[in-house]
Amino acid sequence: MNATLTTRLSALRARMAATNTDLLVIGPSSHMRYLADLSPHGDERPVLLMVSPTFAGFLMPSLNVDSSRQHTDLPFFPWTDADGPAAALVNLLAATGVPAAPSIVLDETMRTDFALLVLDALPGATRRFTNDTVGYLRSHKDDTEYSLLKAAHLLNDRAVTAAFAALKPGMTELDVAAFIGEFYKANGATTEFCSVCFGPNGAFPHHHTGTTQLKSGDAVLIDTGCRLDGYPSDMTRMGYLGSAPEGYGQIHSIVDRAVEAAIAAARPGAKASDVDKAARDIITAAGYGPNFLHRTGHGLGIDVHETPYITATSDTVLEEGMVFSIEPGIYLQGQFGLRLEEIVIIRNGEAEVFSEMPRTAVSGGQ
Known part of the structure; x- marks a missing residue:
């Protein structure tokens, strides 16, 4: 052994x-x-x-x-x-x-x-x-696991960046998912999951990637992760093709502030529910509380979903080495959904983000 x-x-x-x-x-x-x-x-x-x-x-x-x-x-x-x-x-x-x-x-x-x-x-x-x-x-990752998770997330950054750059009118959600999968494969990884949502489909938090075609003015949500050397990545980024739909910029700003608030709240000794509350309070104060439809996050390690779970009712006390997602969202039926997701590790007394890809909105095909 x-x-x-x-x-x-x-x-x-x-x-x-x-x-x-x-x-x-x-x-x-x-x-x-x-x-x-x-x-x-x-x-x-x-x-x-x-x-x-x-x-x-x-x-x-x-x-x-x-x-x-x-x-x-x-x-x-x-x-x-x-x-x-x-x-x-x-x-x-x-x-x-x-x-x-x-x-x-x-x-x-x-x-x-x-x-x-x-x-x-x-x-x-x-x-x-x-x-x-x-x-x-x-739930407590060691240095080796940290390095493996970091490598998987840096590869994910590259895949998602390339996918947004490749967006063109008429592409289907499945086309984008296939592009991402080929990027993973070319870099020694496999697809763990991939959710691509165009336009109103983004308002369904668990939308099944399908044959919807991309058109100018659509918001684009990509939630995807690869598995590299036994460990997964997970990230959600937002963009649009051409011009952003009405109200997109305001919603993006609210969700991004919710992510930042949750990251700031994620410290050793805090409860998982404190992190959920920090994100939820920002969205509620902006008037979109009912449109945040799910928990703020889930743990990630060998499995994409494992402890700790970042929910409104979780009394789990955060400790060094814990890894979990922070992924608030606002979902507007018939318009678009906007979710931003980071995976963080409690390290050296604070929440360190694995991804290095900015959360700013990406104009597809640029």
């Missing part, structure tokens, strides 16, 4: 001790990639990583063992299709040294049948999800 994974496993056990956790049970997921650099094929065959204070090992279908062995030196408890997983699971649980009525943490993302397999084997267990163990650790 490499030094990073050894450090993470040690940190996990410290969190388990602090939270009185006897056993952590993880399925094929981002949690497993974080702890073991392993993401085996996920199908109906149970795959589980179990970590106790004294032991860590895998329940693994025999079909996957040889391939998985290349990525980890943790022990495997293999099982075949002919025999089923029951005996291997009993042996793995015995190896963990789990007590008769353990406090266990279950991966909230794994299949229900995997979770029930464990719960049936431990009828006296109390259980919860990963928020205060591996989830807590993942």
Whole structure:
């Protein structure tokens, strides 16, 4: 096991001790990639990583063992299709040294049948999800993760800049998304997601990129992210083709001020709800509170959406190393939607923005 994974496993056990956790049970997921650099094929065959204070090992279908062995030196408890997983699971649980009525943490993302397999084997267990163990650790990025996230965002800057420059009348939203995807591919990355919205489509926060054609006077919203060396980027920028639609400049200014207020509020010791309030207060004071339709942000790391979540009700206290989006928006049905998004990291006592692309409105094709 490499030094990073050894450090993470040690940190996990410290969190388990602090939270009185006897056993952590993880399925094929981002949690497993974080702890073991392993993401085996996920199908109906149970795959589980179990970590106790004294032991860590895998329940693994025999079909996957040889391939998985290349990525980890943790022990495997293999099982075949002919025999089923029951005996291997009993042996793995015995190896963990789990007590008769353990406090266990279950991966909230794994299949229900995997979770029930464990719960049936431990009828006296109390259980919860990963928020205060591996989830807590993942919300605090180390220097290596910082560098990977920074590189992904700088590539995203270049892709989005190029996409706005390439805008022409008659292009479809899908054309722009394809352009961005090819830019990512040419630079060693893959598309994580890409939402392109022309004109009134921008007023739908989760618009599905489609065949709408671009025309002069349309606002253009591009919300996109690549995955580079295992870590994603995420950013939203606004522009228009030719001349901006009526009222665009005023709305852009309001949303940009909301972003700045939220960045200023994002400090160690602040609550996530403080950051949401800072953005929301600017938009509400300008008279557009009902047009801000969603939370201010979400965490980002191995997954594009992970803890912490920047909502009006979140009591999560921000700490050094936390990474999350700040993305207020104003959505005017039948006209346009305007959202500006930055990904920030709490670093050296303040919120540092990963992107280096200005948030100023871009006139497409210029």
